[in-house]
Amino acid sequence: MSMPHIDQIIRSRRKTIAIIIQPDGRLIVRAPWRVSEQRIRQIVESKSAWIARKTRELQQAQEQALLKREYRDGATFLYLGREYRLKLEPSAYTGLRFQEGFFLNPNEQPHAALLFEQWYRAAAQEILTERLRFYTHRFGLHYKKLRISSARTRWGSCSSHGTLSFTWRLVMAPLEVIDYVVVHELAHVRVQNHSAAFWAEVQQMMPDYKTHRDWLKRNGRFLSL
Numbered sequence: 001m002s003m004p005h006i007d008q009i010i011r012s013r014r015k016t017i018a019i020i021i022q023p024d025g026r027l028i029v030r031a032p033w034r035v036s037e038q039r040i041r042q043i044v045e046s047k048s049a050w051i052a053r054k055t056r057e058l059q060q061a062q063e064q065a066l067l068k069r070e071y072r073d074g075a076t077f078l079y080l081g082r083e084y085r086l087k088l089e090p091s092a093y094t095g096l097r098f099q100e101g102f103f104l105n106p107n108e109q110p111h112a113a114l115l116f117e118q119w120y121r122a123a124a125q126e127i128l129t130e131r132l133r134f135y136t137h138r139f140g141l142h143y144k145k146l147r148i149s150s151a152r153t154r155w156g157s158c159s160s161h162g163t164l165s166f167t168w169r170l171v172m173a174p175l176e177v178i179d180y181v182v183v184h185e186l187a188h189v190r191v192q193n194h195s196a197a198f199w200a201e202v203q204q205m206m207p208d209y210k211t212h213r214d215w216l217k218r219n220g221r222f223l224s225l
């Protein structure tokens with residue numbers, strides 16, 4: 001078993017050490033001032049089986065919650081890294097409307113999942129077209145075609161013919177994270193593999209890309225209906 005990664009150590013006047021796994025999977029250790037970092041690492045390592053089990057349980061509970069997605073009044077949906085509430089409103093218009101929140105006619109509730117997917121797709125088309133325009137102009141890059149997919153874990157891809165694909169789920173993430181995926185795929189136009197040369201291209205376009213790549217690794221599973 002590998003050594004669990006400690007994301008943060010919070011020191012205080014407390015007397016004992018506590019290991020906390022946050023809802024997003026981050027591991028935080030609360031410790032007294034006098035305990036050395038080496039000692040903290042030893043304790044965390046000795047608890048690695050427990051940590052692995054807790055992390056798995058947390059993940060399973062979250063996956064269960066996602067499966068039970070309901071399109072009821074007050075349910076929340078992610079868009080550009082923020083949560084917005086759904087309001088069921090029996091008014092004249094049809095379809096799903098967004099205005100600092102989602103508005104849906106209760107008559108349309110039975111096919112809400114489809115309406116949400118269509119809405120996210122349209123948003124993805126618009127946002128990704130704009131972000132691609134921004135980065136291609138700035139770095140003198142080209143691509144052939146943009147395609148919106150519904151992949152669950154593959155955020156983006158780049159074909160050898162220069163077609164860039166992105167999943168509509170990506171627009172649930174914050175803009176900087178979307179930009180990271182855009183930059184990643186644009187770098188593939190120049191370098192197909194994930195070699196050091198590839199990551200150098202990514203870094204040149206986005207010096208802090210690692211933060212956003214890590215965010216996606218941690219939170220990718222929440223970007224779903």
Ligand SMILES: [Zn+2]
Binds near residue numbers: 194
């Ligand atoms: Zn890649």
